[in-house]
Amino acid sequence: MTVQGPRVARPPDVRAAASPAASGAPVLDVRNLSVSFATPAGPVTPVRDISFTVAPGQRVGLVGESGSGKSLTALALMRLIHPPGRVTGQVFLGGTDLARLDGRELAKVRGGQVAMVYQDPMSALNPVQTIGHQIVEAIQIHADLGARDARDRAASLLADVGLQDPLRRMRSYPHEFSGGMRQRVMIAMAMSANPALLIADEPTTALDVTTQALVLDTLSRLVAERGTAVILITHDLGVAAGFCDDIQVMYAGRIVERAPASRLFRAPVHPYAEALLQSICDLDADITTELPVIPGQPPLPSALPSGCAFHPRCLYALDVCRTTEPAPFAVGTGGAMAECHRTDERIAGVVIAPVVGPGVR
Amino acid sequence: MISPGAAPAPAGVAPAPSDALVVVENLVKHYRTGRQVVRAVDGVSFTIGRGETFGLVGESGSGKSTVARAILRLHEPTAGRVLFDGVDLGSLGPHELRRQRRLMQIVFQDPFASVNRRKTLSEIIAGPLVFQGERDQPKIQARVARLFDIVGLSQAYAHRHPHEISGGQCQRVGIARALALEPSFVILDEAVSSLDVSVRSQILNLLKQLQRDLGLTYMFVSHDLAIVRYMASNMAVMYAGRIVEVGPRDELFERPQHPYTHALMGAIPVPDPERERAKTKVLTLEAGPALVDRGGCRYVARCPIGRSQEVCATVDPPLAAVGAGHAVACHFPQSAESVVAASAAAAAAAGGAPAAAAAGPPATAGGAPADHAVT
Numbered sequence: 190m191t192v193q194g195p196r197v198a199r200p201p202d203v204r205a206a207a208s209p210a211a212s213g214a215p216v217l218d219v220r221n222l223s224v225s226f227a228t229p230a231g232p233v234t235p236v237r238d239i240s241f242t243v244a245p246g247q248r249v250g251l252v253g254e255s256g257s258g259k260s261l262t263a264l265a266l267m268r269l270i271h272p273p274g275r276v277t278g279q280v281f282l283g284g285t286d287l288a289r290l291d292g293r294e295l296a297k298v299r300g301g302q303v304a305m306v307y308q309d310p311m312s313a314l315n316p317v318q319t320i321g322h323q324i325v326e327a328i329q330i331h332a333d334l335g336a337r338d339a340r341d342r343a344a345s346l347l348a349d350v351g352l353q354d355p356l357r358r359m360r361s362y363p364h365e366f367s368g369g370m371r372q373r374v375m376i377a378m379a380m381s382a383n384p385a386l387l388i389a390d391e392p393t394t395a396l397d398v399t400t401q402a403l404v405l406d407t408l409s410r411l412v413a414e415r416g417t418a419v420i421l422i423t424h425d426l427g428v429a430a431g432f433c434d435d436i437q438v439m440y441a442g443r444i445v446e447r448a449p450a451s452r453l454f455r456a457p458v459h460p461y462a463e464a465l466l467q468s469i470c471d472l473d474a475d476i477t478t479e480l481p482v483i484p485g486q487p488p489l490p491s492a493l494p495s496g497c498a499f500h501p502r503c504l505y506a507l508d509v510c511r512t513t514e515p516a517p518f519a520v521g522t523g524g525a526m527a528e529c530h531r532t533d534e535r536i537a538g539v540v541i542a543p544v545v546g547p548g549v550r
Numbered sequence: 551m552i553s554p555g556a557a558p559a560p561a562g563v564a565p566a567p568s569d570a571l572v573v574v575e576n577l578v579k580h581y582r583t584g585r586q587v588v589r590a591v592d593g594v595s596f597t598i599g600r601g602e603t604f605g606l607v608g609e610s611g612s613g614k615s616t617v618a619r620a621i622l623r624l625h626e627p628t629a630g631r632v633l634f635d636g637v638d639l640g641s642l643g644p645h646e647l648r649r650q651r652r653l654m655q656i657v658f659q660d661p662f663a664s665v666n667r668r669k670t671l672s673e674i675i676a677g678p679l680v681f682q683g684e685r686d687q688p689k690i691q692a693r694v695a696r697l698f699d700i701v702g703l704s705q706a707y708a709h710r711h712p713h714e715i716s717g718g719q720c721q722r723v724g725i726a727r728a729l730a731l732e733p734s735f736v737i738l739d740e741a742v743s744s745l746d747v748s749v750r751s752q753i754l755n756l757l758k759q760l761q762r763d764l765g766l767t768y769m770f771v772s773h774d775l776a777i778v779r780y781m782a783s784n785m786a787v788m789y790a791g792r793i794v795e796v797g798p799r800d801e802l803f804e805r806p807q808h809p810y811t812h813a814l815m816g817a818i819p820v821p822d823p824e825r826e827r828a829k830t831k832v833l834t835l836e837a838g839p840a841l842v843d844r845g846g847c848r849y850v851a852r853c854p855i856g857r858s859q860e861v862c863a864t865v866d867p868p869l870a871a872v873g874a875g876h877a878v879a880c881h882f883p884q885s886a887e888s889v890v891a892a893s894a895a896a897a898a899a900a901g902g903a904p905a906a907a908a909a910g911p912p913a914t915a916g917g918a919p920a921d922h923a924v925t
Contacts, residue, residue: 254746255717397609397773402817424746427819431826450823468751469821472776472803479758480751480780486716487746 214284215242216385216418217266217303222278224258224265228491235490236261237442238278243386246416250429250450253439254465254487259422262439263388266420267299283385301331304379308391310371314363320347321359324378331382346377351407369400376408383415390422405432426469430454438462441488441498448525458520458527458535461499497530505531570633571735571767572598572621577630579613579620590616592791593630595869598735598784603761603768605782605799607775607814612788614771618737621769622654623647634735652682655728659740661720665712671723672698672708678730697726700763702756718749722756729760739771754780775814779803784875787811790848793869797876807872807883809853812890847881854892855882 224236236258243249253259265276268287280287282302290298299305307313315323324343328334334342340359347355350373363371372392379387392408393401409432412419423429429436429450436453438446438461446459457463467481474480485502488494494501500510509530518532519525529535579591591613598604608614619625621632623639632639634654642650655678658664665674672694679690698705701722712720721741728736738757742750754777760766770781778785779799786796787808795808806812820826846863847856856862861881869877884892 254748398775398817398819399609399813401819425819426747426821427826430821430823431819454822465747466821468748470751470754470777470780471821472779472815472818474776474780476780479755482751482755483748486718486749 214245215281216245216247216283217243217420218279218281219266220279220281222262222265222276222280224261224270225275225277227273227275230491233490235442236265239442239444240278241437241444241447243418243420245385246412246418247435248412248419248421248433250433250436251420251422251439252424252426252429252436254424256487256489257439258442258490259439260390263305263390263420263422266388267303267305268295297331300327300379300384301382302384303386303388304382304384306372306375306379306387306389306392308394310368310375310395311363313375314371316363318362319359320361320363320366320374324359324374324381327378328381342381343377346381347374349380349411350374350377351403352377367400368396369404372396372404373407376404376411380411380415380417384417386418386420387412388420388422391424392421393428394423394425401428408432426454426466427471438465441493442490443498443528445499445529446525446527448520448527449523452525458532459499459529460503460505460531460535462527464502464504497528507531569599570597571600571635572604572769573631573633574598574617574621575631575633577617577620577632578628579616579625580628589791591620591627594788594791594793595630596786596793596796598767598769600734601761601765601767602784603770603782605778605785606769606771606788607773607778607785608788609773609814611790613791614773614788615739617788618656618739618769618771622651622656622737624656648682652678652731653733654735654737655731655733656737656739657721657724657728657741659743661717661724661744662712664724665720665727667712670709670711671703671715674712674723675726675730678727682731693730697730700729700760701726716749718745718752721745721753725753725756725760729764732764733766735767735769737769737771740773741770742777743772743774750777757781775818787814792848792879794849794879795877796869797873801873801876805873805876806886807876807878808849808880809855809882809884809889809892810849812884812886813852847879854889854895855884 219242220240221238222236222240223234223238225232225234235256239262241249251259251262261270264270266280268276268280270276282298285298287295287298314320321340321343324346325336325339328339328342332339332342343359344355347358352358352370352373363374366374376392389408393404396404405428411417419432421429421432433450436448436450437444438453438459440461446453446457446462448458453462454466457466461483464481464483468483470480483502488498488501496512497503497506497510497515500506503510507530513530515528515530517526517528520527520532520536527535574597575595577591577594578589581588581590594613594617596604606614606617616625620627621639623632627640634650637650639647639650669677672691675694675697676690679693684690694708695705698708703719703722703726707715707719712723715723724741741757742753745753757768758781761768768781770778772778782799784796784798785802786793787802787810788794789810795802795806795811802811803815806815816829820829844864846861846865847853847867850856850862853862859881865881867879867881869879871877872883
């Protein structure tokens with residue numbers, strides 16, 4: 190990795206969940222998680238020392254642009270990073286350190302306590318087996334059920350996700366389903382073992398907006414009924430806004446802001462979060478003016494800027510931002526934080542005149 | 551220029567014929583797959599005024615990209631006519647068509663998939679010039695340098711390859727290539743859809759600026775209603791190969807009439823939790839099992855209003871004017887309030903599980919998803 194400024198020790202208190210719903214023992218406790226890859230040009234670290242917790246039933250959004258490290262984070266949580274990738278740090282799931290589990294124990298956890306839903310249901314489903322066969326198989330891996338019971342269970346799960354006439358639909362193959370229906374099947378399979386945590390990686394990105402709205406409604410109802418905690422990974426701030434209690438914004442492999450959804454969209458503290466929200470072209474965008482933009486490009490993990498990784502694109506950058514990587518600063522008392530040297534000024538609502546200097550391009 | 555033999559203006563056309571650069575008349579594109587015919591585009595008409603941006607919005611499979619390709623004759627239309635600056639493109643031979651195509655360019659969705667990865671960026675941008683017979687190297691180099699400038703790319707990138715640049719930069723290359731031959735008309739087919747939010751806004755600003763500076767006419771094809779609103783002055787909403795609603799942007803956003811347009815607008819996620827949770831959602835149904843085609847409206851199976859109407863199942867509604875330049879293909883054009891009321895009633899009737907309520911008046915035939923109307 191390239192130059193990094195000295196890192197200040199992280200105060201432990203800012204790691205706790207941000208919303209009041211998050212009391213009690215966490216379902217997931219991630220400590221100092223990093224993902225790095227050995228490359229001919231030296232190691233690169235696309236996920237850099239991130240820590241967070243997810244409480245039972247809590248919905249946490251992991252939001253960022255491509256290359257921010259959000260999907261790698263999800264894979265690392267499930268121990269799905271293979272060499273030359275390397276994962277360091279700890280992931281506690283209901284108190285168990287996943288790093289200590291062997292392959293068989295890990296297989297029990299995956300799809301059992303934690304389940305995943307991916308972006309593309311067609312590549313996650315087997316095209317030459319019926320939907321029924323696949324969902325029954327998923328059920329029987331994690332529950333000691335006979336064929337008939339497993340089939341009944343599958344039918345009731347499919348009915349839960351909004352499929353009509355599930356027993357008949359179970360005889361269909363994936364290609365006979367529309368994209369939205371396939372994603373409903375994936376959700377049914379993911380929920381089949383009643384996981385404590387569901388990791389949904391861009392679950393509706395491949396769907397049309399009207400279908401997306403229907404599938405998100407179904408997912409929302411299902412996890413609310415069962416008290417399932419969710420990590421929703423998305424690039425779409427609108428989707429995160431509608432679904433999540435808390436949102437973590439990722440940039441260049443770090444969580445740069447964590448906040449309750451209701452506050453983040455009203456009063457983002459981190460300059461990147463603010464700029465990202467402003468640059469969205471939504472239905473309220475002023476069509477008579479230019480859209481606000483974030484100048485420049487997100488950095489590559491192999492060529493991170495010194496200090497704060499966002500400083501070359503930041504309107505508020507100071508000298509300290511160019512030299513020192515910011516530690517997480519608490520925002521309020523609920524566990525919300527922002528990794529920005531000017532957090533206090535931003536919270537105080539002090540209007541910061543943009544600092545024009547070599548950092549601004 | 552005045553179009554010769556000025557064709558009867560299709561319904562819902564805003565600009566006067568004298569301002570029209572592109573006139574699309576009853577465009578049809580069918581694909582034969584085995585014994586079935588997929589009616590990807592089925593009778594689409596609209597006019598694009600000189601210097602304006604015409605937005606074409608719809609979900610995947612609605613036929614919007616097929617319209618784009620059929621206009622340029624990248625796919626030969628099955629029927630219908632496209633007039634470009636008064637010239638019927640269908641009447642041109644290969645040589646004349648190639649000459650005409652200098653003026654009509656397209657930018658595709660995936661910047662990396664639409665460039666040759668073994669060429670340098672300056673070779674890619676010079677491609678159309680060379681293809682059109684330009685051999686004067688200094689002239690080509692000067693033009694390419696100017697194009698780098700126009701789209702905001704540093705000259706330092708001239709000898710790089712596509713894998714060395716980001717998606718946003720590569721899309722600038724795609725735009726520079728489209729502008730190489732000084733076209734008057736550019737089709738932007740989901741040109742910003744694969745870009746991240748922060749980069750997308752940069753490209754949208756660039757496109758608007760280029761339009762002002764170069765007097766370009768755009769057709770902006772997208773599934774994203776918010777972006778079409780920002781870019782377009784007139785727009786059409788497509789569903790299953792048809793235009794279901796067309797009109798000036800403000801009219802369409804302030805007074806949408808088609809139940810599908812309402813559904814599309816209600817489904818856009820709003821980046822604000824309070825407004826997102828408070829917004830009224832219009833019920834639409836997921837494309838379920840294909841219905842027996844009884845010749846009716848193509849949206850009937852997903853429509854909260856049409857599902858209980860015999861006329862919607864049996865009679866295909868034509869585009870009919872409902873306001874100045876505003877036309878809707880619906881037997882029961884509605885205000886937002888009445889569609890929401892109908893949605894609520896339908897949701898209640900379906901036991902609060904809208905997605906499960908795929909039952910419509912026509913008998914279900916089972917089998918394939920009904921993304922396309924299939925005959």
